[in-house]
Amino acid sequence: xxxxxxxxxxxxxxxxxxxxxxxxxxxxxxxxxxxxxxxxxxxxxxxxxxxxxxxxxxxxxxxxxxxxxxxxxxxxxxxxxxxxxxxxxxxxxxxxxxxxxxxxxxxxxxxxxxxxxxxxxxxxxxxxxxxxxxxxxxxxx
Numbered sequence: 001x002x003x004x005x006x007x008x009x010x011x012x013x014x015x016x017x018x019x020x021x022x023x024x025x026x027x028x029x030x031x032x033x034x035x036x037x038x039x040x041x042x043x044x045x046x047x048x049x050x051x052x053x054x055x056x057x058x059x060x061x062x063x064x065x066x067x068x069x070x071x072x073x074x075x076x077x078x079x080x081x082x083x084x085x086x087x088x089x090x091x092x093x094x095x096x097x098x099x100x101x102x103x104x105x106x107x108x109x110x111x112x113x114x115x116x117x118x119x120x121x122x123x124x125x126x127x128x129x130x131x132x133x134x135x136x137x138x139x140x141x
Contacts, residue, residue: 083089
């Protein structure tokens with residue numbers, strides 16, 4: 001148990017040291033090797049400026065494809081064209097609803113099983129109580 005405590009203490013101290021050193025380097029105060037190395041998050045994870053494709057811009061109306069059923073929206077463009085993730089959000093919402101229903105059914109069946117086991121235990125206790133009463137009456141007579 002003591003070894004685990006010392007290990008966790010060492011992990012905590014090493015983590016705090018590394019985080020402090022990274023923070024100081026990022027702030028430009030240099031490292032303890034004498035350099036002024038700076039690690040910028042944006043340099044590694046930059047994907048360029050955000051551009052909206054011309055067919056998704058809201059300034060020009062989008063013509064529906066031939067044979068498509070027109071939708072009545074207040075802005076004149078369908079929500080699925082404005083939000084490319086709308087279909088995925090709807091699918092996840094349906095999955096969430098289905099999971100909620102399944103969890104409800106599972107909890108209901110679990111409660112039914114629990115109640116039936118309680119009822120069987122209650123019947124068993126009543127039966128044992130009656131047997132004790134019969135034994136007590138047979139001894140007393």
